[in-house]
Amino acid sequence: MSVQEKSAFGDAATGDTIAAVSSGTGGAVAVIRLSGPAAGEVIAALAGRRPEPRRAALARLRHPVSGEALDQGLVLWFPAPHSATGEDMAELQIHGGRAVMAAVLGAVLAVPGVRPAERGEFTRRAFLNGRMDLTEAEGLADLIGAETEAQRRLAFAHAFGHLGQQVEDWRHRLIRAMALVEAGIDFADEDDVPAQARALARPEVEALLAELVHALSDRRGAMVREGAVVAIAGLPNAGKSSLINALAARDVAIVSDEPGTTRDLLEIALDLDGHKVTLVDTAGLRQAEGKVEAEGIRRARARIAQADLVLWVHDAAAASAPADRPLNDAGVDVWLVGNKQDKRGESGALKGDWASQSFAVSAREGQGLDQLSHAIGRFVGDRAGEGEHPALIRERHRANAEEAGAHLRVALGGWDDLDDALLAEELRLAARALGRITGAIGVEDLLDVVFREFCIGK
Numbered sequence: 001m002s003v004q005e006k007s008a009f010g011d012a013a014t015g016d017t018i019a020a021v022s023s024g025t026g027g028a029v030a031v032i033r034l035s036g037p038a039a040g041e042v043i044a045a046l047a048g049r050r051p052e053p054r055r056a057a058l059a060r061l062r063h064p065v066s067g068e069a070l071d072q073g074l075v076l077w078f079p080a081p082h083s084a085t086g087e088d089m090a091e092l093q094i095h096g097g098r099a100v101m102a103a104v105l106g107a108v109l110a111v112p113g114v115r116p117a118e119r120g121e122f123t124r125r126a127f128l129n130g131r132m133d134l135t136e137a138e139g140l141a142d143l144i145g146a147e148t149e150a151q152r153r154l155a156f157a158h159a160f161g162h163l164g165q166q167v168e169d170w171r172h173r174l175i176r177a178m179a180l181v182e183a184g185i186d187f188a189d190e191d192d193v194p195a196q197a198r199a200l201a202r203p204e205v206e207a208l209l210a211e212l213v214h215a216l217s218d219r220r221g222a223m224v225r226e227g228a229v230v231a232i233a234g235l236p237n238a239g240k241s242s243l244i245n246a247l248a249a250r251d252v253a254i255v256s257d258e259p260g261t262t263r264d265l266l267e268i269a270l271d272l273d274g275h276k277v278t279l280v281d282t283a284g285l286r287q288a289e290g291k292v293e294a295e296g297i298r299r300a301r302a303r304i305a306q307a308d309l310v311l312w313v314h315d316a317a318a319a320s321a322p323a324d325r326p327l328n329d330a331g332v333d334v335w336l337v338g339n340k341q342d343k344r345g346e347s348g349a350l351k352g353d354w355a356s357q358s359f360a361v362s363a364r365e366g367q368g369l370d371q372l373s374h375a376i377g378r379f380v381g382d383r384a385g386e387g388e389h390p391a392l393i394r395e396r397h398r399a400n401a402e403e404a405g406a407h408l409r410v411a412l413g414g415w416d417d418l419d420d421a422l423l424a425e426e427l428r429l430a431a432r433a434l435g436r437i438t439g440a441i442g443v444e445d446l447l448d449v450v451f452r453e454f455c456i457g458k
Contacts, residue, residue: 018117088128134439169417221393227276234313242363273377317343
């Protein structure tokens with residue numbers, strides 16, 4: 001999409017200048033960003049002059065109306081189009097006290113034509129002015145919100161073009177194949193041109209479909225971005241809530257000797273070996289004694305079926321491990337965790353042939369928790385994969401890729417029967433679906449959804 005087409009959507013063509021604190025609060029230094037046609041006027045009004053482009057200048061900042069000295073800081077000036085948003089931009093790097101930030105931002109907003117920025121508006125303007133595509137904007141949002149090392153690596157790759165480059169490669173290859181098919185329309189008089197053009201285009205389309213199918217089958221991105229779900233299950237009083245408290249290193253679940261204490265699902269997100277893991281404490285699985293407990297058990301079974309890993313917690317002091325697999329869903333990976341080892345007469349983990357791994361722990365004493373925690377982290381790391389980053393990490397990406405694949409299947413299924421115009425149309429629709437991933441085509445209805453994830457000043 002051209003800059004002119006993007007500007008027609010609104011933000012980049014309003015003429016407004018926006019300003020916001022773009023750094024966090026409580027630090028020694030704060031950054032106030034401006035973007036828009038009045039950015040240069042603002043810094044000249046506050047600092048007394050406009051510095052050289054892209055060179056920091058120390059200046060005493062004054063209120064443009066009263067002349068009161070507010071702070072001393074660094075001023076930077078980035079004239080369009082060579083700026084992060086593609087517009088005139090400026091930055092004021094000032095002391096980070098709340099009163100200082102409020103005073104300087106108030107002085108900036110006192111200049112006519114300047115207003116507070118909305119959530120994600122700086123990044124939105126960068127997109128509208130062609131400085132980044134939609135996947136890079138989403139990657140930046142993920143980078144800002146990254147909680148683990150794995151999330152940071154994945155978000156960094158997407159913020160700097162990994163997915164955008166892949167999608168544009170797919171789209172350009174489709175456009176080339178479409179051009180070959182359309183050659184049959186343009187040279188219909190030539191007997192051999194249509195057949196030759198189709199013959200050249202088909203292998204490219206087949207290869208593209210195979211790549212899309214492979215990318216769609218790769219669920220690693222969702223696991224890294226959203227985290228793996230680890231359900232803690234077992235019979236009542238096995239120590240499930242004690243275990244989740246011990247792994248979280250704080251009291252997040254109520255612990256009681258009374259069976260059926262846990263009625264509803266309780267979830268806590270942790271960083272285990274650089275990977276996001278959501279631990280889910282579930283109700284003890286037994287014959288329910290009331291409607292409330294029965295509903296808790298129903299929810300527990302439903303969550304267990306959706307989990308990436310289940311820790312079956314067993315009271316090691318009470319009896320030997322169950323001889324048979326305690327869960328019916330054979331598709332869930334289940335580990336046996338023998339809890340209360342401090343109360344058990346003999347040492348070592350309980351054995352269960354149905355469990356892929358077994359661990360001996362004491363949630364109360366902390367025994368074996370480091371081993372279990374690192375094992376969970378390795379499990380998620382193995383599932384998430386290392387090295388090459390997955391391409392499709394959001395449901396929006398996947399939905400558009402699936403739509404493109406559906407059009408390619410129609411095209412290949414009717415390759416010998418469809419006339420050139422209909423075949424080219426299926427390829428065009430596939431390319432259009434891919435273009436919506438990067439924002440190259442038809443993104444008007446997506447902008448608010450994407451940029452509302454950002455904070456003020458980004």
